[in-house]
Amino acid sequence: MTSHLKICLTVNQLQFGPNVPLFSPMNFVCHQGEVCAILGANGRGKTTLLHNLVNIQSTLAGDISVRGGIGFVPQSCAFAFCYHVIDVVLMGLAQKIGLFFQPSDDDEKRALAALADLGISSLANSLFTQLSGGQQQLVLIARALVADCAVIALDEPTSALDLHNQQTVLQLLQTLARRDNKCVIFTTHDPSHAFLVADKALLLLPQGEWLFDDCQKILNLSNLQQAYGVNTKQATFIVDQHPYQTIIPLFDGLN
Incomplete structure (x- = not known):
């Protein structure tokens, strides 16, 4: 899928964190026309990583290369x-x-x-x-x-939205990649959102480990359990004769 698409973002031996590296050196690339989701538990470093990618925060080591500029959407913004x-x-x-x-x-x-x-x-x-x-x-x-910009990075873009507006934003992320050939990178707490719209996933794990690959390879039950400590299940529903795949959390003690 990506062999003919140009690389918009290259991360080489990246180390980031407040004072010491949060993860082992990261290496990955994102292409035009792709949606990449960054996932991980609270406090794992998703926003910090995004701030490094958009040059709000300095890296501890390694290189980040962006072609065509990068636009950033924070979770919130206050004006004077x-x-x-x-x-x-x-x-x-x-x-x-x-x-x-x-x-x-x-x-x-x-x-x-x-x-x-x-x-x-x-x-x-x-x-x-x-x-x-x-x-x-x-x-x-x-x-x-x-x-x-060629790259658009969004920090939890659906976190404050109702269901209708979540749908609007998720559709927009996919449209920006498919129609406008943008490289879209977004952080999320919801694996089902990533599963719906992302081509690639970067999963931040405990003990400074990370995984990056095709979204459906990364967001399997074993990796999600390691990342969140919660069991999940992949489910497929038939909607209007088309398969609809999602990820459902299985919360202990609830029925």
Whole structure:
């Protein structure tokens, strides 16, 4: 699948952490047209790794190479001033249009199109600070979209969203890869989300170990039990005559 696609992100002998490496040296690549999910238990280092990939935090060792730029969507964002949603989205163009330039009509059309992709066009003139956490997260995704980078990295993009908006974002991640040939990287606590949309998975394990490969190879029952300490089951449902595969957690003591 990926042999003919160009490499957008290369990680070579990467070591990261607050003071000492959290994991053994990492080596992996992500291609255009791929969705890569980063999974692991709370506190394992998913966000720290993402901050290294987008150069918010310095690495302890190793190299990260990005071709075509990388856009970042954090879990949340606080602004010093009250901005309208459309202005927050246009901030995604800051590196291209400069600090003292005004966005063009075409720039505003791109920003509105990004909001439309996420189903939140009606929020364009709302104040960002007055939105719910989930709505703010969707706006931050739109901000990353207008930057038109080859790589888009998202930190738990569905964590504050209801089921409808989770569906919207997961569909968007897959569309960005399949239609727009983006390289999409996202962290998640939900293996079923990764199983649905990701081509590759990076699973962070205890004792500084990690696994990277095709998503369906990585997210097997043994690896997930090692990562989370919870048994899971892969299930296939037939929906409209098509198979629908998912991962179900089997929580002890509950029925």
